Each structure stands twice: as C-alpha cells, then as structure tokens.
Amino acid sequence: MADALAPVRDAHRFDEAGLLRWMEANVADFGGPLSVEQFSGGQSNPTYRLRTPARDYVLRRKPPGILLKGAHAVDREFRVISALHGTGFPVPRPYGLCLDDAVIGTAFYVMELVEGRTFWNTAFPEVAREERPACFDAMNATIARLHSIDPASIGLGDFGRPGNYFERQVGRWSRQYLEDEDAGRVPAMDALIEWLPANIPPGEETSIVHGDFRCDNMLFHPTEPRVVAVLDWELSTLGHPLADFAYHLMVYRMPPGFSTGLAGLDLPALNIPSEDDYVAAYCRRTGRDGIERLDFHLAFSLFRLAAIIHGIKGRLIRGTASSSQAAAAVEQLDRIAALALTQTRTGG
Known part of the structure; x- marks a missing residue:
C-alpha cells in the first residue's frame, strides 16, 4: 500500500495492547511485537498499518464518536472482501473481523497489506506515456470483471436488496444529506433531490x-500496469x-484540479483513452450495445459523491473526520453538486 503514513492522530488513537491480545487470539501465525501507523487516506474509516517482525497488516475501523446510521460498515467490507478473495478477484486477504467495541473502542477488521502503487491523479502523471492505456484498460477490465461475478455464487445473494436500486439510493443519500444538519444545505443538492427521482431510466440489473x-482506491503492481x-x-x-461504472467514469466530466478530473485535458497527447x-x-x-441515458447515470453519480463529501463536512465540523485531506475534499462540495446539476441539462 503506497499511501502516506504518519503517527496515529490523537482523535484515532486506541488501546494497542488490546489489539495485540486480539490478534494473538484471532489471526493465524501472528506474532508480536506490534507497532501502529496511520494512513493519510481513508476519508470515512480510519486505516492503519500494523507492523510486526514477520509481516505487516492493515486495520480498518469505524471512527470514534457519533455516527450516522448505516455508515462505516466495516463488517460489510470484510464480508465482501472475504467472498471476492475466494474467486481470485484482486482484493487483500482477510484475516479477521472484530465487532466487540471493547477491544479498541470501535468495530474493525484486519487484512493483508498488499504492496503496490497508489495513483491519486487519474491522468497517471507518474506513469510513462506508453503505459497509460494499459493502466486504464486494467481499471476497465477490473470493474467489468466485478460486474460479471454472480453474487449468489459466492454467498452474496443477500448482500443488498434487488430491484429499485436508483430509487432506493437516491432516497438513501437524500436522507443522509438532509439529516446531517451540521453540514448545512446546498442549493444544487436540493434541486437534484427533486430531479433524480423523476428521471430514473427503466430497466433493472x-x-x-x-x-x-x-x-x-486501487493498488497497481509495483512495476506493471495492472x-x-x-x-x-x-x-x-x-x-x-x-451506477457503479458511471461513478468511475465521471472523472471524464470533472476539470483538472477538480478531484482528479480529466475534462479539458489533451487526452490524445497524454495517451489516455477518450470517454x-x-x-x-x-x-x-460486459456484452452491452451501449449505455442509454448516460446523463442520468453521471448526474446520479456526482450527486452521490457530493452527498458523501457533505457527510465528510459534517464529520469535520463534529471533529470525527478520519482523513487529513477532509478539509480539501469539503472545499469541492459546492462545485461537485453544481457539476451534477449540469449533467441533468445535457440530454445525453
């Protein structure tokens, strides 16, 4: 994991001796001593590197403090990683889940530390020009592979409710936005809450x-574009x-410096595939002829991103934001919400 490391922030400290005892009892072949550092990423769930003489691990936990209902579901993370790991899909090996808050203060899970490269900029400036198409193709192949896995075949048939996905998701993120009064209101978000339910495309998948x-949110091989x-x-x-693919695709509509946007860049000169x-x-x-109503999918995806950032703003105000980059993300809230609203007027 090639993310920046630092000493554990004061707000996210925990009983390291309690963690050591839990790992000795629950993680096969574990041996101390144990030292802990915190990754700079992980906007929602604090993430730590656990160092031991034999190997290193990653710990993901719920943040401390008052939490919104349904958020920070580390148990769901652990379940899906466990299921996908058995298929050979690229996820870290899961080692153990702890739902007992008494151990370190909140629920957590421990997984393998995978060595690799993290790229924060979708233009892949650190990568040689000739390798950029392969990086994009690797991301494309990975998300297509995920969407091709039959959930029931790996024990995830009940991992979510089937049908009415957009209706339920628009409702969920609208409620989360409206309920977080600390973070305030955004006019473009209010407009999207009206537009999205009235424009859901037909068809269920x-x-x-x-x-x-x-x-x-991906690690690439240390030297190869995969x-x-x-x-x-x-x-x-x-x-x-x-919905998942459009969320991944929306960087093509974001300007540079606006998250990790590609809009306005000379993609042929950078050797980056077009949208x-x-x-x-x-x-x-995935065996499709194309994607109809891409405008809706992108508007929904940007709305959802804005709702996530709105939640980060609320946690920042309450002092529970888990990432040192939280303030920078919150600065983009109004612009992302406005960009989401722009998609509703494209007619694409």
Missing part, C-alpha cells in the same frame, strides 16, 4: 457494486452496475 471505484488490489469497500452492495472509447471497452467486456 443487479451485480456486486463497489460504490467508490476510483484509481486511488491492478493487484481494490480497496475501500465500505459502500459496496448489490446494485445497478451502470467514448472507455465506455465502449466496458460495454464490450
């Missing part, structure tokens, strides 16, 4: 969806694969 499939681990499964569920080519590759891999 169900697959495993990651929910936050971005380049910075994905070795997909991380941060907190938002995973059973849902519409096009049309990227969509075509996904459709080819």
Whole structure:
C-alpha cells in the first residue's frame, strides 16, 4: 500500500495492547511485537498499518464518536472482501473481523497489506506515456470483471436488496444529506433531490457494486500496469452496475484540479483513452450495445459523491473526520453538486 503514513492522530488513537491480545487470539501465525501507523487516506474509516517482525497488516475501523446510521460498515467490507478473495478477484486477504467495541473502542477488521502503487491523479502523471492505456484498460477490465461475478455464487445473494436500486439510493443519500444538519444545505443538492427521482431510466440489473471505484482506491503492481488490489469497500452492495461504472467514469466530466478530473485535458497527447472509447471497452467486456441515458447515470453519480463529501463536512465540523485531506475534499462540495446539476441539462 503506497499511501502516506504518519503517527496515529490523537482523535484515532486506541488501546494497542488490546489489539495485540486480539490478534494473538484471532489471526493465524501472528506474532508480536506490534507497532501502529496511520494512513493519510481513508476519508470515512480510519486505516492503519500494523507492523510486526514477520509481516505487516492493515486495520480498518469505524471512527470514534457519533455516527450516522448505516455508515462505516466495516463488517460489510470484510464480508465482501472475504467472498471476492475466494474467486481470485484482486482484493487483500482477510484475516479477521472484530465487532466487540471493547477491544479498541470501535468495530474493525484486519487484512493483508498488499504492496503496490497508489495513483491519486487519474491522468497517471507518474506513469510513462506508453503505459497509460494499459493502466486504464486494467481499471476497465477490473470493474467489468466485478460486474460479471454472480453474487449468489459466492454467498452474496443477500448482500443488498434487488430491484429499485436508483430509487432506493437516491432516497438513501437524500436522507443522509438532509439529516446531517451540521453540514448545512446546498442549493444544487436540493434541486437534484427533486430531479433524480423523476428521471430514473427503466430497466433493472443487479451485480456486486463497489460504490467508490476510483484509481486511488486501487493498488497497481509495483512495476506493471495492472491492478493487484481494490480497496475501500465500505459502500459496496448489490446494485445497478451502470451506477457503479458511471461513478468511475465521471472523472471524464470533472476539470483538472477538480478531484482528479480529466475534462479539458489533451487526452490524445497524454495517451489516455477518450470517454467514448472507455465506455465502449466496458460495454464490450460486459456484452452491452451501449449505455442509454448516460446523463442520468453521471448526474446520479456526482450527486452521490457530493452527498458523501457533505457527510465528510459534517464529520469535520463534529471533529470525527478520519482523513487529513477532509478539509480539501469539503472545499469541492459546492462545485461537485453544481457539476451534477449540469449533467441533468445535457440530454445525453
């Protein structure tokens, strides 16, 4: 995991001796001593590197403090990683889940530390120009593979409710936005809450969806342009694969410096596939003729991202935001909500 490491932040400290005892009792072949550092990423769930003489691990936990209902579902993360690991899909090996808050203060799970590269910028500036198409193709192949796995065949048939995915998701994120009064209201979000339910496309599909499939939630091989681990499964569920893909695709509509946007960049000069080519590759891999109503899917995806950032804003105000980058993310809230509203007027 090639994310920045630092000493554990004061708000996220826990009883390391309690963790050591739990790991000695629950993780096969574990041996101390144990030292703990915190990753800079992990906006929602604090994430730590656990160092031991034999091997290193990663711990993901619920943040301390007052939490919104249904958020920070580390037990769901652990379940989906466990199921997917058995298929050979690129996820870390899971080691153990602890739902007893008495151990370190909140629920957590421990998984393998996968060595690899994290890319925070979707333009892949650190990668040689000739390798960038392969990086994009690796992401495309990985999300298409995820959407092609039959949930029931790996024990995830009840991982989410089938049907009415967009209706339920718009309702969920609308409620979460409206209930977090600390973070305030955003006019574009209010407009989207009206537009989205009235414009849901017909048709139902169900697959495993990651929910936050971005380049910075993947680890790439240390030297090769391939994905070795997909991380941060907190938002995973059973849902519409096009919602998941559009969320991944929306960087093509975001300007540079606006999250990790590609809009306005000279993609041929950078040797990055066009949005049309990227969509075509996904459709080819998943047996589609194309994606109708891409405007809705992108508006929904950007609305959902804005709702997530709105939640981060609330946690920042309450002092429970888990990432040192939380304030920078919150600064983009109004712009992302406005961009989401713009998609509703494209007619695409």
